[in-house]
Amino acid sequence: MNKPTDNKFWQQHLPGCFLIxxxxxxxxSFLTMGITFFLVGIILFITNSMLFTVNVQYDFLDGILTTKTFDVSKTIKAPIFIHYSIHAFYQNxxxxxxxxxxxxxxxxxxxTIKVLADSQGTPIKIDQTDLLTVYDKKRKDFAGLNEQTIVWMKTATLPTFKKLxxxxxxxxxxxQYMLQINNNYQLPNYSRKEFCIETTNGAGGTNYYLPIIYTATGAVITxxxxxxxxxxxxxxxKMGEKHSKFQISIPRRFLVAQKMDEKEQQYEQGTLKRTPRGEKLSNEQMDIPLHLLTTEDCVKYYQARDQSGKNSIKKxxxxxxxxxxxxTETQKEKEKSDIKKTQSHAQFNNKKEDAQKIKRVRSVSELKMEKEKRRVVKKQDDKEKVQSARQWNDFxxxxESSELTLEMIMPKVDD
Known part of the structure; x- marks a missing residue:
C-alpha cells in the first residue's frame, strides 16, 4: 500500500510557531509599514522633481515647417531623451x-526635427541610433527594418503613448532653445502630437503616479x-483580563490562567488524565478562548495541547x-498453509509425472517388441521366398535338361 514514511515531516509533526x-x-507592524511606504513616496517625489521635462506641442495648422521654442532653467546632464507623443491614436x-x-x-x-539649436544658433546633434533593447534586436519579425520603424511597430497599449x-x-x-519641425504627419481634430524632451533616472521618466500611491498608502496605514x-x-x-466597560461574567467552561496552571500541575503529578483526541470534553476541559489569556498562558496552553497530541500519537x-x-502472525500462518499446499501439489504432480513416465516406457518397450516381431516375420518370409525361388530354379x-536329352534322342529315332 502507498503509505507515507513514518517521520516528522511526512506525518506533519514538525515544531510550529503560533503567532499571537x-x-x-x-x-x-502598522507604523513600520506606513512610515516605510510614506518615505518611499517622498523619495520618489524628490527624484521626480529633480528630472527635467518639457513638452513642445504643435499641430498641422502651424504649417509644414514649424518652429517652436522652449526654455531651460538649469543645466541638464546628458543623456537627454527626445520622445514623440501622440494623443487619442488607437494603435492597438x-x-x-x-x-x-x-x-x-x-x-x-x-x-522629423530638422534643427535643434540654442539661443546662439549652435545646432545640437540628435543621435537616432541605439534606440532598441536587446530583446527587440533579437526579434525575427523585425529583421531587415531600421530602428525608427521597429520603434513604431511596437504596438502601444493605450491611446496616448510616447515613443523614442x-x-x-x-x-x-x-x-532658450529653438526646435524646427517638419510637420508631415496628419491627425484628426480630436488628436494632438508633441515632442517631449526629458531626462530619466532609475525609476524611469517623470511619473507622479507611483509617488502619490505610495504616499497615500503610507499615510492611511500610519x-x-x-x-x-x-x-x-x-x-x-491586558490579555486575559475582563474589560471594565463590559460587565459580562466569564462562563464556567472558559478557564482562566490560574485554573490552567493548576490543571498542568495535576497533569504532571498524574492525578488527572488528559482527554484523548476525538472524545467530547467536559465543561472544565473545553478549549480556552485566546482573547481571555496572556501570551504566556497561550504558550502553556498550546504546549499542553501538543503534549496531549503527542501522547495520543504514541497510543x-x-x-x-x-x-x-x-x-505478521496471520501472514506467517498463511505462508505456512501456502507452503503446505505447494508441497502437496508438488507431490501430486511428481506422482503424475512418474505414472506418465511409466506409461511412456511401456509404450516404448511394446513398440520395440512389435518391431522385433515384424523383423523376424519378415526374415522368415524372405527365407521362404529364397527357398521357393531356389526350388523353382532347380525345377x-x-x-531344361530333360528337354535337351529328348532332342538329342529324337533325331536318332527318325533316322
Missing part, C-alpha cells in the same frame, strides 16, 4: 494590428496605527504496532 497578534505587535486597434508590415509602415509617424525619437548626448546649458495607539491608551486591557503508534504484529533347370 497582541495590540503592541499590531501597532508596531484590431484592424491596425492585423495589417502587415508594409501597411503599418504607411501609417508610420514621419515628423532620439538621444542628445551632450549637456544643455540654461537658456493613521490606522495612530488610531490603534489611541484606543490602546484610552481603553486598552496510535502502539496500536499500529500491535495490528502490524497481528498481521526349371531339370526341365
Amino acid at each position: 497578534m497582541t495590540p503592541k505587535k499590531v501597532i508596531i 486597434h484590431r484592424k491596425f494590428v492585423n495589417y502587415d508590415v508594409n501597411q503599418t509602415k504607411d501609417y508610420m509617424f514621419n515628423d 525619437y532620439g538621444i542628445v548626448r551632450q549637456d544643455m546649458q540654461p537658456g 493613521g490606522l496605527g495612530l488610531i490603534f495607539i489611541i484606543i490602546e491608551l484610552s481603553c486598552g486591557r 496510535q503508534r502502539m496500536q499500529k504496532q500491535v495490528t502490524k504484529n497481528e498481521l 526349371k533347370h531339370q526341365r
Whole structure:
C-alpha cells in the first residue's frame, strides 16, 4: 500500500510557531509599514522633481515647417531623451494590428526635427541610433527594418503613448532653445502630437503616479496605527483580563490562567488524565478562548495541547504496532498453509509425472517388441521366398535338361 514514511515531516509533526497578534505587535507592524511606504513616496517625489521635462506641442495648422521654442532653467546632464507623443491614436486597434508590415509602415509617424539649436544658433546633434533593447534586436519579425520603424511597430497599449525619437548626448546649458519641425504627419481634430524632451533616472521618466500611491498608502496605514495607539491608551486591557466597560461574567467552561496552571500541575503529578483526541470534553476541559489569556498562558496552553497530541500519537503508534504484529502472525500462518499446499501439489504432480513416465516406457518397450516381431516375420518370409525361388530354379533347370536329352534322342529315332 502507498503509505507515507513514518517521520516528522511526512506525518506533519514538525515544531510550529503560533503567532499571537497582541495590540503592541499590531501597532508596531502598522507604523513600520506606513512610515516605510510614506518615505518611499517622498523619495520618489524628490527624484521626480529633480528630472527635467518639457513638452513642445504643435499641430498641422502651424504649417509644414514649424518652429517652436522652449526654455531651460538649469543645466541638464546628458543623456537627454527626445520622445514623440501622440494623443487619442488607437494603435492597438484590431484592424491596425492585423495589417502587415508594409501597411503599418504607411501609417508610420514621419515628423522629423530638422534643427535643434540654442539661443546662439549652435545646432545640437540628435543621435537616432541605439534606440532598441536587446530583446527587440533579437526579434525575427523585425529583421531587415531600421530602428525608427521597429520603434513604431511596437504596438502601444493605450491611446496616448510616447515613443523614442532620439538621444542628445551632450549637456544643455540654461537658456532658450529653438526646435524646427517638419510637420508631415496628419491627425484628426480630436488628436494632438508633441515632442517631449526629458531626462530619466532609475525609476524611469517623470511619473507622479507611483509617488502619490505610495504616499497615500503610507499615510492611511500610519493613521490606522495612530488610531490603534489611541484606543490602546484610552481603553486598552491586558490579555486575559475582563474589560471594565463590559460587565459580562466569564462562563464556567472558559478557564482562566490560574485554573490552567493548576490543571498542568495535576497533569504532571498524574492525578488527572488528559482527554484523548476525538472524545467530547467536559465543561472544565473545553478549549480556552485566546482573547481571555496572556501570551504566556497561550504558550502553556498550546504546549499542553501538543503534549496531549503527542501522547495520543504514541497510543496510535502502539496500536499500529500491535495490528502490524497481528498481521505478521496471520501472514506467517498463511505462508505456512501456502507452503503446505505447494508441497502437496508438488507431490501430486511428481506422482503424475512418474505414472506418465511409466506409461511412456511401456509404450516404448511394446513398440520395440512389435518391431522385433515384424523383423523376424519378415526374415522368415524372405527365407521362404529364397527357398521357393531356389526350388523353382532347380525345377526349371531339370526341365531344361530333360528337354535337351529328348532332342538329342529324337533325331536318332527318325533316322
